Amino acid sequence: MKNTVSKILCAALAVPMAVACYSLEDEQYAELSPITFNDVSSTIDVMTGEELVYDRLEVTSELPVTYEWAYGPKKTTSATSEYDMQSMEVISDKPDIQYTFTRIGQYILRLKVDNGESIEFKYFTLNVNSGVDEGLLILNNDDAGNGALTFIKKRTEDEITSEAQEIFDDIYSTINPNAIALQNVTDMFMSSYEMKGITYSQFLISTNDDQGRIFKLDPKTLELYLINSMKPEFGTYCENISGLVSSAVAYYGYLRGGDKSVYRYDMQGDFIGKMNFTKDYGEAERMKTLVFSTNATGKINRVGVNYNADNIFRLLNAKEYSWALDGYTIVNLASARMQSKTYILFRSKADPTHYEVRRVGSEFKSASIYNDNIAFDIENLKMDENSIMVNSKNSQDVYYTFDNAVYRWGLTTAPASSPVIRLPEGEEICDMTTNYTYNPDDTESETLLYIATYNPSRASEKKGSVYVYDIATQTLQKSYEGICDRPVRLMYKYRIS
Secondary structure: OHHHHHHHHHHHHHHHHHHHHOOHHHOOOOOOOOOEEOOOOOEEEEEOOOEEEOOOOOEEOOOOOEEEEEEEOEOOOOOOOOOOEOOOEEEEOOOOEEEEOOOOEEEEEEEEEEOOOOEEEEEEEEEEEOOOOOEEEEEEEOOOOEEEEEEEEOOOHHHHHOOOOOEEOOHHHHHOOOOOOOEOEEEEEEEEEEEOOEEEEEEEEEEOOOOOEEEEEOOOOOOEEEEEEOHHHHOOOEEEEEEEEEOOOOEEEEEEEOOOOEEEEEOOOOOEEEEHHHHHOOOOOEEEEEEEEOOOOOOEEEEEEEEOOOOEEEEEOOEEEEEOOOOEEEEEEEEOOOOOOEEEEEEEOOOOOEEEEEEEOOOOOOOOOOEEEEEEEOOOOOOOOOOOEEEEOOEEEEEEEEOOEEEEEOOOOOOOOOOOEEOOOOOEEEEEEEOOOOOOOOOOOOOEEEEEEEOOOOOOOOOEEEEEEEOOOOOEEEEEEEEEOEEEEEEEEOOOO
16 A cells, blocks of 8 residues: 555656656747727716717727627725726627717726637726816806806816817806896805715805895706795895715705804705704804815815804714813814814914914814914914915815915914915905815815906906916916906816716
8 A cells, every 4th residue: 555655656746847847838829819909098078968989999909809888887885996886787889889878977988808819908987977067166246246156167188189168157047047046146065975885965055135045956967956045934044055964864064144153954855954052152253164084094074163253163963062262262273184183273362463273183073172282473474364274185284365365384383474376466365275076086186276366457347267276386377367256155066976
């Protein structure tokens, strides 16, 4: 038996020895017929309801090939690659697609090419457009209170090549010609969040018209969906809209009334309720949306806070939170973009040249707990209660307005004494924003700073303008002068899938 085992082992050892003498590398294998593609853009744009005939891709193969085009929504949870889809539908076996898409949104488009020996895949980002999917919105009023929603459309690659640029004086009335007109507009707000693979989104415009109307639009098409009115029930109107609370059981934003009370707008039920918790903290003279995220999760948070000269206050999960500093008034506050930290600038009541900066968590869940006490004295602070604060994931600083200029604040130091951007003479800054998107993976977002201005001495009929600056270099990239009336709010309308 022992001898038998030895013979088996010898035979087994002979195999690798033979391989060593007759290397497998010496074997001749037939090469599979390859498939190659030409270099084309990774993005395809098509209008909803129009047939897509895509003839830019060239497939090279010595053997005949078959085509399989399929598309589906991008998988956002548990994705193993950037091309993972939640579901996939095969739509064409033709080289140029020839298919009509009926659902607006952004999708993954996949091409599978097979020549019998090789199989190759090609992936695209497919934008099925409504025509108002992405761009800059300027909410504005003329001297008589007639409101408008001016829209500077983001250009497709074809439009950039042809140097085309669409600007709509009032996209609201263009899309909704028979709807109630906008009067005395006060604010606008767009929200978007995802729950279990479903995207929920809203777009609101508030007014101080005869009914205190709040217009709800479809954020993908800007078609009017419904109208709510505040004056009949509450005797006031909405001055500001801020924040977003979204979960499996709640989806609402905050309204600051013209009466300086705080209201809650239910985004799904579309009803408004007054929040009476503010009585202990004074009137809501101001309202702010703090935008921040963390490197760990990438999730973008939008927290709404109310404040006045003495208190910052918030209601969360039926619990009240407030922040104050004895002997000081609140000048302004801003959140760090990539950290859950908010910095509050206080001014001493006893000595108006003395200031202190205190830090709290941006969720505002730990009442009256401060960190990072920073104190300094300055005669002429280049910041006040009206300074507009804007942060960006591409900068650790916050950009803010003062007079007709823009400054940078490092948050843990005293505000700057000299500006990084100065607007042309006569331009009054009305609002400021970045090309913010809700997608944390969007590498092109928050790279541009948009500044809306008003110049009463401008010779043109419309005296509102927008100046576009590169955040990294603070250099002017583009200006749109005299395109609207007095700006009220500026917003980058990002694409919603």
